[in-house]
Amino acid sequence: xxxxxVIGGSGMLAQTSLWLADQDYFVSIxxxxxxxxxxxxxxxxxxxxxxxxxxxEIEFRNAIKQSITANGSYDLVVAWIxxxxxxIIHMLDSEIKQRSSKKWKLFHVLGxxxxxxxxxxxxxxxxxxxxxxxxxxxxIEPTGSRWLTNTEIASGxxxxxxxxxxYHLVGTLTPxxxxx
Numbered sequence: 001x002x003x004x005x006v007i008g009g010s011g012m013l014a015q016t017s018l019w020l021a022d023q024d025y026f027v028s029i030x031x032x033x034x035x036x037x038x039x040x041x042x043x044x045x046x047x048x049x050x051x052x053x054x055x056x057e058i059e060f061r062n063a064i065k066q067s068i069t070a071n072g073s074y075d076l077v078v079a080w081i082x083x084x085x086x087x088i089i090h091m092l093d094s095e096i097k098q099r100s101s102k103k104w105k106l107f108h109v110l111g112x113x114x115x116x117x118x119x120x121x122x123x124x125x126x127x128x129x130x131x132x133x134x135x136x137x138x139x140i141e142p143t144g145s146r147w148l149t150n151t152e153i154a155s156g157x158x159x160x161x162x163x164x165x166x167y168h169l170v171g172t173l174t175p176x177x178x179x180x
Contacts (some may be wrong), residue, residue: 001026001046003072005064007054007088008080010036013109015154016078016161021046023060025076028067028131030054031151054081054088064095073100077129086122097128104128110135112173134160137171138179145178 002025009017009029014036021027021044031037037049048071052063073096081088081153085108096104106129110116116133121180125131134157138145148156148171156170173179 001072002075003028003068004076004078005030005067005074006078006151007082007162008109009027009078010040010049011064012153013080013157014040016157017047018044019154019158020076020078026071028071028074029097030063040142046072057091059085060088064092068095068099070165073102074104075102076105076107076161078107078109078161082111085119086124088124092096093126093128103130105130105132105133107132107157110136112171112179116167132160132164132166132168134168134170135173137169139171140178145180147180 003023004020004027006013006017006027010031010033017027017029017040027047028050029037029047032053034051037051041047041049050063050067051057054060055161072084072088077092079085110119110133116135123131124127136148136153138147153170160168
């Protein structure tokens with residue numbers, strides 16, 4: 001069975017986590033909310049929850065090691081990481097590389113204000129994985145603009161994974177002056 005890791009997979013990416021489980025992935029979900037994690041893992045036998053904050057490097061690294069040891073190396077990682085994701089992505093790459101030689105895919109979920117070119121340059125991608133970006137925008141409606149709903153975000157991330165293109169935008173970023 002293929003193994004997917006979803007960082008931040010119990011909140012706005014919960015539907016993405018469930019979808020991956022339906023696509024015959026064993027899904028490991030990292031999050032901080034134990035209640036939400038348990039609710040998801042109770043829904044599908046091929047979902048396991050990992051209650052850890054990725055900003056705690058030691059706990060996060062240990063959780064990744066345990067997850068890979070228990071369920072195999074990751075084939076796909078969906079990462080909703082705030083701020084500079086480079087150290088976390090580098091650590092993931094290192095841990096996966098130590099345990100497997102197969103190439104994996106990283107779908108990096110970015111906020112509307114992220115400079116996607118800066119991320120491409122700062123990630124220092126290796127030959128071990130393919131790097132994809134999914135950027136979250138906003139929606140313009142006749143009565144004004146609004147941020148994306150969790151359902152729209154999850155659907156957009158799923159489209160990005162299925163589309164397998166280097167960059168996928170969910171919603172719009174233009175005109176920027178109309179962002180909520």
